[in-house]
Amino acid sequence: MMFKTMMTKNDSVSIPILAVILIIFSSILISIALIVFIAEDSNMTKETGQIISEVTITKQEKESHSASRVYELSSKGVVSISVYNQDNVIVGTGSGFIFDKEGHIVTNNHVIDTGTSYIITFLDGAMKRGELIGNDPLGDLAVLLVSELPPSAIELKLTNSMEIKIGEPVYALGSPAGFVGSITSGVVSQANRTGISILPMIQTDAPINPGNSGGPLLNEKGQVLGINTIKFIEDNTGQTFEGLGFAIPSSIANRIITGIISNGEYKHPFIGISGVFLDPLQIEINELPPSVESGYLIKEIIEGTAASNNDFQVGDIIVKLDGFSVKQLHDIPYIMEHFLSPEQEVELEILRDEKEIKIMINLGERPIN
Numbered sequence: 001m002m003f004k005t006m007m008t009k010n011d012s013v014s015i016p017i018l019a020v021i022l023i024i025f026s027s028i029l030i031s032i033a034l035i036v037f038i039a040e041d042s043n044m045t046k047e048t049g050q051i052i053s054e055v056t057i058t059k060q061e062k063e064s065h066s067a068s069r070v071y072e073l074s075s076k077g078v079v080s081i082s083v084y085n086q087d088n089v090i091v092g093t094g095s096g097f098i099f100d101k102e103g104h105i106v107t108n109n110h111v112i113d114t115g116t117s118y119i120i121t122f123l124d125g126a127m128k129r130g131e132l133i134g135n136d137p138l139g140d141l142a143v144l145l146v147s148e149l150p151p152s153a154i155e156l157k158l159t160n161s162m163e164i165k166i167g168e169p170v171y172a173l174g175s176p177a178g179f180v181g182s183i184t185s186g187v188v189s190q191a192n193r194t195g196i197s198i199l200p201m202i203q204t205d206a207p208i209n210p211g212n213s214g215g216p217l218l219n220e221k222g223q224v225l226g227i228n229t230i231k232f233i234e235d236n237t238g239q240t241f242e243g244l245g246f247a248i249p250s251s252i253a254n255r256i257i258t259g260i261i262s263n264g265e266y267k268h269p270f271i272g273i274s275g276v277f278l279d280p281l282q283i284e285i286n287e288l289p290p291s292v293e294s295g296y297l298i299k300e301i302i303e304g305t306a307a308s309n310n311d312f313q314v315g316d317i318i319v320k321l322d323g324f325s326v327k328q329l330h331d332i333p334y335i336m337e338h339f340l341s342p343e344q345e346v347e348l349e350i351l352r353d354e355k356e357i358k359i360m361i362n363l364g365e366r367p368i369n
Helices: 002-004 014-042 061-075 250-263 278-287 331-339
Strands: 078-084 089-100 103-108 117-121 128-137 140-143 169-174 183-195 201-205 216-218 224-231 243-247 273-277 294-302 317-323 343-352 355-362
Touching: 061 078, 061 169, 061 183, 061 216, 078 103, 078 169, 089 169, 103 250, 128 250, 140 250, 169 224, 183 243, 201 224, 224 250, 243 250, 250 331, 317 331
Parallel strands: none
Antiparallel strands: 078 089, 078 117, 089 103, 103 140, 117 128, 128 140, 169 183, 169 216, 183 201, 201 243, 216 224, 224 243, 273 294, 294 317, 317 343, 343 355
């Protein structure tokens, strides 16, 4: 309207056309400048060495991508297990994974212990009967064997759980509630948790539900970091919890699995004592001298065990086991389950009346009860 008001009759056509042409030309120049700027801004600059991505990847997208990658790497090595009793009635289901190319399948003992027949279902739908090779009730592990693996099946590699990092991403793969091939994600919440089992356990917030038992807890490389075993839901006061799952560390599991494959069973080392780990309160309660800062205070020596056949006394404080310091609650089970075996001779360093004493002992076998 302004152009029309200002233009004369003769200019009423030429001036608007010229103005439009100028506007279009200016817009093109601005667009080209913006494209060049964005392109330059998206590349790595020599001065800063930084890359500014054209696409912003959210945390959720990154986690989803990682889970997808882990699933691609590992899912063909994970199985579902159906457990039947002697009357051919299904009494349970669980998960497991392929340990080697010979067809050994690893799962939890509590998955198979009520059954007599086992059907293994692979990711591609193939089904095989499994034979129980052996089990470890104390460590809650069992090994099944199938006569032949399907062509698509792969073995999963166990990594070194002693190199675990708190907070690292982990993925639980299995068949919760019978939903085959389900993957959930979380992190390693903590390591070497005691009081759950005789083994020091991995704690994770990755969802673990009934049916996940026996399946692998995987790292980002698709390697087995642990074996999913239990979810802590409620304590004896009725208080409920979320995100408290526990897995058997792979380094301990590997010792147990190879023992079962070789011998049909696994025997855990045992000293034959009970007592308390010393913190400042326990040191005060037990009226120990100020020189005592940590250790394991022996309260009882169990008859018929390795400890009862040696020069141990109630009140002795274990400060070293086989050269390893005993300073935290998990130290003894960690040392025993990672490095020691029944009948192995080890040295214990103890404090007795503020004097250091070294005792040699041949470890016994932990009783199942």
